[in-house]
Structure formats: structure tokens, C-alpha cells
Amino acid sequence: MSQGTRSKQNTQELRLQVNGEDKRVEVETGETLLNVLRDKLRLFGSRHGCGIGYCGACTILVGNKPVSSCIMLAIQVEGKQLTTIEGLSQNGELHPIQQAFLDHSAFQCSYCTPGFILTTRVLLDENPSPSREEIREYLVGNLCRCGSYYNIIEAVEDAAVRMQASKHIT
Amino acid sequence: MNVGKAIPYVDAHERVDGSIGFTINMEVPGMLYAKVLRSSSPHARLLKVDASKAESLPDVVTVLTDADFGPDSDMELLYGSMKGDQPVVAHDKVRYVGEPIAVIAAEDPVIAENALSLIDVEYEDLTPIFDPHEADAEGAPLVHDEFGTNVCSYFRLRHGDIEAGFAKADRVFEHCFYSPPAQQFPLEPHVTIASVNADSATLWSSTQAPYPVRESVATVLKLPEDRVRIVVPPLGGGYGAKNFVKLEPMVAATARKAGRPVKLSLSREEEFVTVTKHPAAVTIKTGVKADGTIMARKVDIHWSGGAYADTTPPVARGGGVTATGPYRVPHAWVDSRAMYTNLPQAGSFRGLAVSQVVWAYESQMDIIADALSMDPLEFRLHNLIGEGEKWVTGERMNDSHYKDLIHEVADKIEWDKPARSEGHLRRGKGLGVSLKATITPSTAHAYLKLDHTGTLWVFASSVEMGQGIKTALVQIAADAVGVPLEQVRIVDPDTSVTPYDMTTSSSRSTFSSGTAIKNAAQNLRSQLLELASGKLGYDPANVEITGGFLRSKNASGEGISLVELLRRTNHNELFAEGRFETQGGLDPETGQGKASEHWHQGAGAAEVEVDTETGKITVLRYHAASYAGRVVNPTNVRLQNEGNVVYGLGPTLFEEIDFDNGQVANPNLDSYPIPSLEDAPKHLTSSALETPDAETPYGVGESTLPPVAPAIANAVFRATGVRIYHLPITPEKVLRALRAKKEQSE
Numbered sequence: 001m002s003q004g005t006r007s008k009q010n011t012q013e014l015r016l017q018v019n020g021e022d023k024r025v026e027v028e029t030g031e032t033l034l035n036v037l038r039d040k041l042r043l044f045g046s047r048h049g050c051g052i053g054y055c056g057a058c059t060i061l062v063g064n065k066p067v068s069s070c071i072m073l074a075i076q077v078e079g080k081q082l083t084t085i086e087g088l089s090q091n092g093e094l095h096p097i098q099q100a101f102l103d104h105s106a107f108q109c110s111y112c113t114p115g116f117i118l119t120t121r122v123l124l125d126e127n128p129s130p131s132r133e134e135i136r137e138y139l140v141g142n143l144c145r146c147g148s149y150y151n152i153i154e155a156v157e158d159a160a161v162r163m164q165a166s167k168h169i170t
Numbered sequence: 171m172n173v174g175k176a177i178p179y180v181d182a183h184e185r186v187d188g189s190i191g192f193t194i195n196m197e198v199p200g201m202l203y204a205k206v207l208r209s210s211s212p213h214a215r216l217l218k219v220d221a222s223k224a225e226s227l228p229d230v231v232t233v234l235t236d237a238d239f240g241p242d243s244d245m246e247l248l249y250g251s252m253k254g255d256q257p258v259v260a261h262d263k264v265r266y267v268g269e270p271i272a273v274i275a276a277e278d279p280v281i282a283e284n285a286l287s288l289i290d291v292e293y294e295d296l297t298p299i300f301d302p303h304e305a306d307a308e309g310a311p312l313v314h315d316e317f318g319t320n321v322c323s324y325f326r327l328r329h330g331d332i333e334a335g336f337a338k339a340d341r342v343f344e345h346c347f348y349s350p351p352a353q354q355f356p357l358e359p360h361v362t363i364a365s366v367n368a369d370s371a372t373l374w375s376s377t378q379a380p381y382p383v384r385e386s387v388a389t390v391l392k393l394p395e396d397r398v399r400i401v402v403p404p405l406g407g408g409y410g411a412k413n414f415v416k417l418e419p420m421v422a423a424t425a426r427k428a429g430r431p432v433k434l435s436l437s438r439e440e441e442f443v444t445v446t447k448h449p450a451a452v453t454i455k456t457g458v459k460a461d462g463t464i465m466a467r468k469v470d471i472h473w474s475g476g477a478y479a480d481t482t483p484p485v486a487r488g489g490g491v492t493a494t495g496p497y498r499v500p501h502a503w504v505d506s507r508a509m510y511t512n513l514p515q516a517g518s519f520r521g522l523a524v525s526q527v528v529w530a531y532e533s534q535m536d537i538i539a540d541a542l543s544m545d546p547l548e549f550r551l552h553n554l555i556g557e558g559e560k561w562v563t564g565e566r567m568n569d570s571h572y573k574d575l576i577h578e579v580a581d582k583i584e585w586d587k588p589a590r591s592e593g594h595l596r597r598g599k600g601l602g603v604s605l606k607a608t609i610t611p612s613t614a615h616a617y618l619k620l621d622h623t624g625t626l627w628v629f630a631s632s633v634e635m636g637q638g639i640k641t642a643l644v645q646i647a648a649d650a651v652g653v654p655l656e657q658v659r660i661v662d663p664d665t666s667v668t669p670y671d672m673t674t675s676s677s678r679s680t681f682s683s684g685t686a687i688k689n690a691a692q693n694l695r696s697q698l699l700e701l702a703s704g705k706l707g708y709d710p711a712n713v714e715i716t717g718g719f720l721r722s723k724n725a726s727g728e729g730i731s732l733v734e735l736l737r738r739t740n741h742n743e744l745f746a747e748g749r750f751e752t753q754g755g756l757d758p759e760t761g762q763g764k765a766s767e768h769w770h771q772g773a774g775a776a777e778v779e780v781d782t783e784t785g786k787i788t789v790l791r792y793h794a795a796s797y798a799g800r801v802v803n804p805t806n807v808r809l810q811n812e813g814n815v816v817y818g819l820g821p822t823l824f825e826e827i828d829f830d831n832g833q834v835a836n837p838n839l840d841s842y843p844i845p846s847l848e849d850a851p852k853h854l855t856s857s858a859l860e861t862p863d864a865e866t867p868y869g870v871g872e873s874t875l876p877p878v879a880p881a882i883a884n885a886v887f888r889a890t891g892v893r894i895y896h897l898p899i900t901p902e903k904v905l906r907a908l909r910a911k912k913e914q915s916e
Contacts, residue, residue: 110185143845
């Protein structure tokens with residue numbers, strides 16, 4: 001590739017499932033997953049923060065694993081199922097974790113919120129009633145610069161209770 | 171009543187579903203992407219900037235350099251809210267590593283980025299100056315040759331007779347405390363989109379200060395201010411980083427040259443060269459009587475302001491005026507000198523200017539208490555300024571709650587019970603208290619519109635950056651007019667729509683915009699009463715407006731809805747404006763006068779555990795308290811009070827920008843960590859003190875942030891006997907101090 005120009009040769013078609021929908025998207029081999037989500041799939045709930053996988057603002061789920069989409073190449077998720085914050089609410093109803101974050105005002109600027117909510121979903125899948133210490137440990141890779149951590153912990157605890165309750169109902 | 175209730179954020183739904191529209195998500199049809207070529211030298215003459223190769227690339231639309239600002243140019247090179255000292259792109263000289271030299275606008279961001287290396291720049295290096303004391307010395311290299319000095323701003327305060335004060339003291343203490351540069355680190359970077367036509371410009375920008383930005387952009391584009399429109403979507407964090415003008419002139423100038431809209435979104439590395447926290451060396455000398463009465467305090471502050479003024483003048487003033495603390499100091503002397511240096515410009519930082527001086531005076535309070543064998547709480551209480559007393563500016567301190575606040579935090583961490591240490595895990599408790607001015611004088615305006623559907627529209631230019639200002643203002647407006655909360659809408663700041671407000675900073679918005687809204691509401695209610703008293707026959711002296719209805723006070727029934735009132739009087743809508751202005755100011759020679767409309771008062775108490783084998787500090791618990799006047803929303807107040815503590819822990823324990831010959835050596839999280847859940851105190855609690863029946867919200871803002879560093883340092887001292895003077899309090903510094911102490915005692 002010559003300086004200053006952009007080669008369109010190193011592109012390929014990527015097939016993947018995003019929030020339950022099949023997608024085909026043309027990506028460059030060196031393109032990050034975050035870039036594809038935001039610029040090509042127009043999913044702006046995944047946020048660009050540090051760009052090096054430390055802040056967690058770009059967290060999405062690949063299968064059921066939280067990943068930093070800013071340091072993952074798009075071509076690595078060929079054929080995979082992705083969940084972004086846009087895929088969490090169902091029929092206009094907020095997911096119980098989202099509702100708990102809302103009720104506890106577990107944010108200030110909320111730039112980090114989608115990342116926290118998605119990581120929490122995996123935490124509660126793995127551990128339906130985590131202790132405070134377990135919540136702290138699991139969410140340590142998501143940073144909230146406004147410092148809303150205590151509201152976040154309370155929201156996660158409450159989300160755990162709500163999700164347990166809804167399981168009993170169904 | 172809505173004021174005082176824990177109402178969720180008005181935009182909470184879009185915050186949790188991720189759909190909230192930050193500037194970084196925005197696009198404008200036909201827009202180009204900008205990338206910035208930045209200086210690699212801290213101080214150099216620019217011999218050549220040749221962008222012809224980059225400009226000739228097919229998808230590069232334009233390159234902005236200082237050649238675009240010649241004598242016949244349609245653009246002005248220099249701008250700045252405090253001093254017009256900053257060039258849109260470097261001209262003749264570069265003054266810091268990272269200074270913009272050229273801006274490339276291309277069809278694609280990757281192309282723009284790649285084209286940067288094709289710009290040919292030749293430098294002739296000059297001697298850089300980084301240290302503010304060295305910059306202040308005779309014969310120092312000049313950052314701005316034409317100014318003939320490196321002094322950017324100088325504030326002084328003279329109160330009483332300083333030498334006589336020291337002469338009356340039994341003991342005199344002098345120490346120097348240092349705060350390093352740090353980065354505000356909003357997770358959303360600075361983003362600006364500009365669209366410039368022949369005679370107008372529109373910018374969407376992540377700024378805390380739409381009106382000052384409008385003024386600077388108008389200057390650079392040589393347009394009247396009313397032809398420039400600044401629209402501000404919600405911010406993904408600000409913390410001062412986005413206060414006053416930042417990228418906007420550069421992006422507007424590039425868009426004019428390109429003839430197309432341009433978007434610039436900074437990388438994390440660029441954030442570190444766009445704005446920083448002022449490094450400051452604070453030398454504080456205090457004379458006390460043997461009984462612990464402070465007689466005199468002399469403070470010298472040297473701030474490093476970086477290459478351009480940005481918000482340095484208010485920092486020198488705000489830090490300078492409060493440098494003796496919320497104490498009774500009969501003889502005070504402050505010299506606060508902010509210097510130009512060859513570093514990126516320092517600007518507003520959450521806890522503006524005050525964190526650096528509170529670090530000094532609250533650390534020294536404990537040193538003195540220890541030397542006098544006094545309890546640090548008692549020593550403070552003995553000297554804290556009380557209600558109505560005169561302070562070092564000569565103004566009376568009304569609504570003074572420092573004693574209540576420090577009692578509150580001390581009680582909450584059980585100050586009277588000693589911390590328990592075991593083996594190498596030493597525990598201790600520490601306190602801190604602070605005061606902070608709000609910009610005075612300042613002005614805020616607000617409009618209210620009641621439309622035919624009964625919706626009350628609030629127009630204010632306070633920027634929503636996560637502090638919840640929209641929610642607070644909606645609560646205030648609903649009560650002030652008398653309509654249900656769900657019928658109130660608030661408009662995002664847009665200088666073509668929302669009225670003038672100085673800035674969203676200085677913990678001022680709830681108070682200033684809130685009061686402007688109340689004044690507008692009074693006006694709107696008068697209009698409603700007048701309409702009702704006309705052909706509808708209500709007695710204006712005997713009606714009330716609540717819940718969207720107007721009714722006679724003693725009558726039964728629900729009265730008339732405001733919708734119906736407008737319909738019956740043939741009004742589609744009613745409009746009202748309100749304004750709030752504070753007066754004050756200080757004498758430039760003596761610092762005497764009125765520094766602040768009211769005072770932001772905060773206190774904190776920490777219990778820490780220090781591992782004396784590793785130097786690691788664990789904050790076991792922390793209680794923060796601020797004075798709120800009237801709490802508008804307890805949830806949001808708690809978020810602010812506790813968020814300040816978490817944020818403040820960074821610069822206290824580990825945040826420090828490492829400059830290597832002017833170059834940032836740690837411009838991202840791999841080498842510049844910020845507090846995570848693991849760093850947050852194990853127990854964090856807070857309180858907001860109110861005055862019963864208080865009408866006016868003070869806004870809690872940053873009040874609880876400045877005490878964090880000294881409260882923790884004081885706790886570390888009480889745990890281990892070692893005193894740290896230089897932030898951050900890293901394990902290395904604690905270990906070194908422990909070793910030095912051990913060697914001394916051996």
C-alpha cells in the first residue's frame with residue numbers, strides 16, 4: 001500500500017449474526033470490530049474509549065464472552081453471534097439489567113454504561129447471585145471516569161435479584 | 171414538589187439502551203475527516219511546512235497550515251477566551267510537543283492519517299523551559315518572545331501585616347507541596363464537526379462552553395457572532411477538559427478552506443496534548459500561637475500553564491484566593507504566579523485550581539497539629555471560619571458550614587476510635603476540608619415556553635455532561651411554574667436557540683441556570699395570572715398554579731387547565747425570559763473584595779491501610795460531605811459527591827503525566843491508569859448538608875474532590891508516621907519514606 005492512499009484490495013465479506021440478525025458486511029482485513037460495528041453496522045452503543053482494550057467502553061459479547069471490540073479484528077468474528085447493547089431490550093422493553101441501571105442511576109455521563117451492562121449480563125449468567133467482592137472483581141475491566149461505581153454495584157445486585165425473580169415466574 | 175426528590179435522569183432510557191447521541195456519533199452529509207500533524211519538538215522555530223505532496227493526493231481535499239492566515243486571509247490566526255495568544259495552527263514557532271502544525275481533511279480518516287507523513291516540516295530547535303520556577307527566573311528562554319515575560323497570570327492577596335503576624339507567632343512552619351500534571355480523561359474524546367458557508371458557520375462540538383466557543387470561532391472566521399451557531403449534544407464526560415475553546419477554531423478553519431463539513435475526533439494520545447491539569451508547586455508558611463491559633467499564612471504558588479493561556483488566569487486567581495483555606499487568618503499574603511512553559515496547555519480540571527492548594531494547606535494543618543500535639547480535628551475546629559466572620563479577602567463568610575462538615579465526616583468514620591493496626595498492615599484515619607469559589611461575577615439566562623399542548627419547554631445553555639443538569643433544571647422549572655414534571659422538556663444547548671450562559675463549570679449550573687429559570691417562571695406565572703384575570707374573571711391575588719391547573723385558592727374543583735387557559739384566551743404559546751447575574755470581583759493589587767457569590771464547601775475523611783512491606787495503600791472507607799443549600803435531586807447529589815472521591819483517588823494515588831523532554835511518555839491507560847472498581851474505597855459514603863427551608867440550591871459540583879488527597883495523606887501519616895509532599899502517593903514513595911524514617915531512627 002502506497003503512502004496516503006487506501007487499498008481496497010484487502011477486503012473481504014464477513015458473515016455474522018448481530019443481535020439475532022444475519023449480516024453481511026464488507027470489511028478490510030486490518031479493520032477493528034468496533035469500527036465495523038459503528039461505521040458500517042451503525043451501532044453506536046459500542047463506544048470508542050482508549051483504543052487499546054483497557055477501558056471497556058467498547059465491550060460487546062461474542063457468543064457469551066465479553067470482548068473489547070476496539071482491539072479485535074472484524075475478520076476474527078466470521079460466523080459468530082454478537083450481542084451489542086442495541087440487542088438487549090426486547091420488543092421495546094428494557095432488559096432487567098438495563099432497568100436496574102436506570103432505577104439506580106448507575107451512571108453519570110453513561111459513555112461506559114453499555115459496556116458495564118453487557119459485562120454484567122455475562123457475570124449474572126455465570127454467577128446469578130454474586131457477592132459485592134465478586135461484582136468488583138468481574139467488572140474491574142470496565143472503567144467509569146465519572147466515578148459512579150457504588151450505584152453500579154447496587155444496580156448489579158438489584159439486577160441479580162430481578163433476574164432470579166423472573167426465572168421463578170417462567 | 172419535584173425539587174428534593176430522587177427522580178431518575180430525564181434521559182435515563184437512552185443512557186441505558188445506548189442510543190444517546192454523543193457528538194462522536196454524529197455525521198453531516200458530505201463531511202470530511204480531519205487528522206492533525208503535531209509538533210515533535212517542545213520549542214523550535216518552524217523553518218518550513220510544505221504540505222504540497224499531501225495536498226496532491228487524490229482523496230485529500232485540503233491541508234490547513236499557517237500559510238492560510240496571511241495578511242489577506244479571510245481568517246484570523248489567534249484566538250483564546252482569556253488571552254488571544256493561541257494560533258489555530260503553529261506559526262513561526264512551535265511551543266510544545268503535540269502542537270498542531272497542519273490539519274488534513276480527506277474523504278476517509280485512514281487516508282488523512284496516512285497523508286500526515288507526507289508533510290515536510292523543518293525545525294530549528296530552541297531551548298525549552300518546563301519548570302515554572304525556572305520559567306520565572308531572570309534570563310529564562312521565552313515561550314512567547316513578543317510578551318517579554320513567561321508570566322501568564324499573576325494573582326496576589328495582601329491582608330493584614332504579614333511580617334507582624336509572623337512576629338506574633340510562637341511557631342512557624344514552612345513546607346512545599348507539589349501536584350503533578352494529570353489528564354482529565356473523559357472517555358468520549360474531544361469531537362468537533364464544522365460546517366462553514368460563505369457567511370455563516372455551524373459547529374457541533376463536545377464543549378462545556380458553547381458561548382465562549384462561539385466567540386472564538388467568530389474571531390477566527392471573521393464572522394459576526396450571530397452568524398456562528400454552536401450546538402452541543404450530551405457529553406461523554408467533561409471534567410473541565412472540554413471547558414472553553416479547544417478544537418473548534420482548527421476544525422472551523424479547515425472546513426472553510428475545504429468548502430465542505432469537517433469532523434475531527436481526537437485519539438487518546440492527542441487528548442494528553444490538548445489539555446492537562448496544572449502542575450503546581452505550593453510553598454506554604456504558617457505562623458501559629460502555642461495554643462494553635464493561626465496568626466499568619468504566606469503562600470507562594472507556581473503553576474505551569476503550558477504554552478497557551480487557556481483557563482490559566484482563573485486558575486491562578488481561584489487557587490490563589492483560596493490558598494490560605496477556610497480558616498481565620500488575620501495576616502495573609504499570597505503570590506500566585508502562573509507561567510508559560512513548553513508543555514501542552516493546562517486547563518480546567520475537576521476541582522479547578524483548588525485541589526493543588528488544598529493538598530498543601532490541609533497536609534500542613536496535620537503537620538502543625540502533630541507538632542503542637544493537638545488533635546487534627548480540634549486544631550481545625552479552633553481555626554475554621556465561622557458564620558459571618560470576615561475572611562482574607564475582607565468579605566464576610568455567610569452560610570459558612572465548615573465546622574458542621576468536618577464534624578460530619580469525622581463522626582462517620584468514627585474519628586474518636588483509633589484505627590487498629592496489625593503487624594505490617596498499619597491503619598490510620600485522616601481529614602480534609604476545603605472551600606472553592608464559583609465564578610463571580612457571572613451571568614446565566616433562561617427561557618421558558620408554555621405551548622398549547624401544556625408542554626413547558628426549558629431553554630438554557632447548561633451543558634449535560636453526566637452531572638444531571640437537565641434533570642435538575644427540569645425539576646426546578648416544573649415546581650417554579652406549577653406543571654407536572656412529565657410535561658417539561660429541556661432543549662440541548664444551541665447558541666441559535668438557547669440563551670447566553672457563561673460556561674458549564676465551576677459547580678455553577680444548578681445555581682445559576684436554576685435561578686434564571688425561577689426568574690423566568692415568575693414572569694410566565696404573571697402572564698398566566700393576567701390572562702386568567704381578564705375575561706375569565708379570576709382574582710390574580712387569590713389564585714394558585716399547580717399540577718398544570720390554575721384555580722382560586724379557596725374554591726373547590728380543579729380550576730382551569732393551562733391548556734384550556736391558553737385556548738380560551740387565543741394563545742398558542744407563552745414565552746418568558748429570566749436572567750441571573752452575580753456581582754463581585756477582587757482588587758488586582760490586594761485581592762480584597764468579593765471573590766465568590768457563595769462558597770462550595772466540602773470535607774472528607776478517610777481510613778486507610780498501608781502495607782509497610784510493599785507501600786501499597788488501601789482506602790478502607792471514605793466519607794465525603796458537601797454543603798448543598800437545598801438538594802434538588804438526592805440521587806444526583808450522591809453521584810457527584812461520591813464520584814468526586816473516586817475521581818480524586820486517581821491523582822492522589824497514581825495519576826501523573828510523565829513528560830520526557832516535553833513529550834508525554836504515558837498517553838494511555840496502559841501507562842496512565844485511572845481508578846477502577848478495585849481502586850474505589852471499600853466503603854464509600856457521603857452526605858449533603860442542607861439548611862432547613864433553604865430556597866436556593868448551591869449545586870454540589872466539585873466540592874468533595876479537593877479534600878481527597880490530603881485526607882488520604884493525613885491518614886497515611888497517622889498510619890505510618892511518614893509524610894508525602896509530592897503527589898501521587900505511590901507505593902514507591904511510601905516505601906522510600908518508610909526506609910528514610912527507619913534509617914533516621916537507627
